[in-house]
Amino acid sequence: MDAENQARLQARARVLKAMAHPSRLYLVELLSNQEQCVAELTKAVGADISTVSKHLSLLKAVGIVEDRKQGTQVFYRLKAPCVLNFFSCVEEVLKNNLQEQIKLVK
Amino acid sequence: MDAENQARLQARARVLKAMAHPSRLYLVELLSNQEQCVAELTKAVGADISTVSKHLSLLKAVGIVEDRKQGTQVFYRLKAPCVLNFFSCVEEVLKNNLQEQIKLVK
């Protein structure tokens, strides 16, 4: 694999990696309906606010979400709603692979 | 976030995480046209064969690829071609976020 291909795939991997975490997937879901501030998102996710803030920063860095400051609050919203399309495929994969998925959990 | 939601999102994250690596993305691309054996895939990726074998095992464990034994060779093929649909969205995200992507590389 040459350097150019490597760079291309690394960029793609970065975006997918940003999605590949339970809390971040949840954040994307939460933002699919409406923009929300960090405090609200933190309550929903149930982790430390600093943790949620870092998850949001990562999603923002790769371009999946964007933010808007309003007073002391920061509202995040989905910038790339096309990522929601991933879910139907992911669910299909999970459905077709139930037995293996169960092994992975054990 | 309750336990059920956590489990649901963890399963989804597992599938996305399996995709979120340059070599594995490349493997998926290589298999999008035709099934190939481990040796061929290894040559294309340019890593140690044991490394490639492990990447393939991971893709298989989550249900993205499947394999078929023929003599001493193992041929892998795409089991969930719908993952190819991810790429157009990922490219869109990358295009819309060029400046940030460049920062990430630096």
Place this chain on the structure above:
DNA sequence: TGCTTATTTGGCAATATAACCAAATAGGCG
């Protein structure tokens, strides 16, 4: 300005991932 609330950043410890090498396994064939 000083205080309060909201969020981000820095730092650390725990865990997970990745790559290689070496060794094990599996199938075909003399």
Place this chain on the structure above:
DNA sequence: CGCCTATTTGGTTATATTGCCAAATAAGCA
């Protein structure tokens, strides 16, 4: 069987990710 080829597995080390706490920053308001 013994050997060869293809692939997987085990083990180790290096690197990356995660989550929390504490501290820093930012904005509004008395």
